[in-house]
Amino acid sequence: MESVAENTLPIGKPKWLKVKLPIGQKYTELRGLVDKYSLNTICASGSCPNMGECWGEGTATFMILGNICTRSCGFCGVKTGRPENVDWDEPEKVARSIKIMNIKHAVITSVDRDDLKDMGSIIWLETVEAIRRMNPNTTLETLIPDFQGNTRNIDRIIEANPEVVSHNIETVRRLTREVRIQAKYDKSLEVLRYLKEKGIRRTKSGIMLGLGETEAEVLETMQDIRNQNVDIITIGQYLQPSKKHLPVKEFITPEQFEKYEKIGKEMGFRHVESGPLVRSSYHAEKHIL
Numbered sequence: 528m529e530s531v532a533e534n535t536l537p538i539g540k541p542k543w544l545k546v547k548l549p550i551g552q553k554y555t556e557l558r559g560l561v562d563k564y565s566l567n568t569i570c571a572s573g574s575c576p577n578m579g580e581c582w583g584e585g586t587a588t589f590m591i592l593g594n595i596c597t598r599s600c601g602f603c604g605v606k607t608g609r610p611e612n613v614d615w616d617e618p619e620k621v622a623r624s625i626k627i628m629n630i631k632h633a634v635i636t637s638v639d640r641d642d643l644k645d646m647g648s649i650i651w652l653e654t655v656e657a658i659r660r661m662n663p664n665t666t667l668e669t670l671i672p673d674f675q676g677n678t679r680n681i682d683r684i685i686e687a688n689p690e691v692v693s694h695n696i697e698t699v700r701r702l703t704r705e706v707r708i709q710a711k712y713d714k715s716l717e718v719l720r721y722l723k724e725k726g727i728r729r730t731k732s733g734i735m736l737g738l739g740e741t742e743a744e745v746l747e748t749m750q751d752i753r754n755q756n757v758d759i760i761t762i763g764q765y766l767q768p769s770k771k772h773l774p775v776k777e778f779i780t781p782e783q784f785e786k787y788e789k790i791g792k793e794m795g796f797r798h799v800e801s802g803p804l805v806r807s808s809y810h811a812e813k814h815i816l
Contacts, residue, residue: 540778541778541780543780543781543803544764544766544778544803544804546804551579551583553582553583553585554578554579554582554583557582557587557628558582560627560628561628577804577806577809581808581809581811584631584632584812585629585630585631585632585812586630586631586632586633586634586808586811586812587625587628587630587633587634588633588634588635588636588670588808588811589621589624589625589633589634589635589636590635590636590637590638591617591618591621591635591636591637591647591650591651591654592610592613592617592637592638592640592647592650593610593611593613593614593638593640594606594638595607595608595609595610595611595638596608596610596638596639597609597610597638597639597640597641597642598639598641598707598708598709598710599708599709600697600706600707600708600709600710601705601706601707601708601772601773602697602698602706602707602735602738602765602768602772602773603768603772604768604769604772605638609642610638610640610642613640613643613647613650615650615653617650617654618650618653618654618656618657618658619657619661621635621654621657621658622654622657622658622660622661622662623661625658625661625662625665626661626662630662630665631664631665631666631812632665632666632667632668632811632812632815633658633662633665633666633667633668634667634668634669634670634807634808634811635651635654635655635658635667635668635669635670635689636669636670636671636807637650637651637671637672638672639672639709640672641675641709645680645683646672646674646675646677646680647672648674648679648680648681648683648684649683651669651671651683651684651687652683652684652686652687655667655669655687655689656687666690666812666815667689667690667691668689668690668691668692668693668731668808668811668814668815669684669687669689669691669692669693670693670694670695670807670808671684671692671693671694671718672694673694673710673711673714673715673718674718675714676714676717676718678721681718681721681722682725684722685722685725685726685727688727690728690729690815691728691729691730691731691759691811691814691815692722692727692729692730692731693730693731693732693733693759693807694715694718694719694722694730694731694732695715695732695733695734695807696712696715696716696719696732696733696734696748696751696752697710697733697734697735698734698735698738698740698748699734699740699744699745699747699748700712700744700747700748700751701740701744702738702739702740705773706738706773715732716751716752716754716755719732719752719755719757720755720756723755723756723757729758729759729797729814729815730755730756730757730758730759731757731758731759731760731761731814732752732757732759732760732761733760733761733762733763733806733807734748734749734752734760734761734762734763735763735764735765736762736763736764736765736777736779736784737764737765737766737775737776737777737778737779738765738773738775738776739776739777742783745762745787746790749762749787749790749791749794750794753791753794753795753796757796758796758797758798758814759796759797759798759799759800759814760791760796760798760799760800760801761800761801761805761806761807761809762784762787762788762791762799762800762801762802762805763800763801763802763803763804763805763806763809764778764779764803764804764805778803779803781802781803784801784802784803784805785801787799787801788800788801788802798810798813798814
């Protein structure tokens, strides 16, 4: 899979990226609760193409620590700037939302908060603890930032002991500086290694394709992630959030994604989610098994 020419953009989305509108009783019920109680799920705010399927399985993703990020990644649609003050009531609000929605498996993620001394890790810990208290039967995945590699902050996530801890490397080494401007490829690998070394049962990472990477680079990145004893990998198609963001260089075919899935399983990953519409939390409820 070689990237297309640097100045050539794909014309229109291919047919395999078209999705049906979410339907089903469970989805309709949850959609009504989200609207009625103004619940903040990244599923809805991010218009995830898998929202109907995930909600039908009783899975939802919540973003904490506000909606303004201190970093300005070239792929991400979240606003960049000076974040608002920490809402110390947020852990209880998230836990209550999960209870109202009767969520079986919750994924918690956040913006980067490099403006805070603890980088938001205290709220992370308190959120998991609040969810555990209010929803003792709900399983959890935490999709965490790198916390600048600060192990004291990462240790709070480890103390919370969610069923799955995920940290996305997002792209191949060569493109990291362009795609994840304030992040470092090797630091993300170190975070994944540290989590596993400290006893996290299931670790997970994800990458996006279509930013100009080659097949050889994708395989190298997959192997780098596996070398940290990561259990789960997700591989999906990058889609440009706005004209201000990095352009899509290539639409990867379903057949190529299937190839990566096969290779990922051969590498030893416990779960491989690889497809054009795959996102970090896709089939998240199955990754605890």
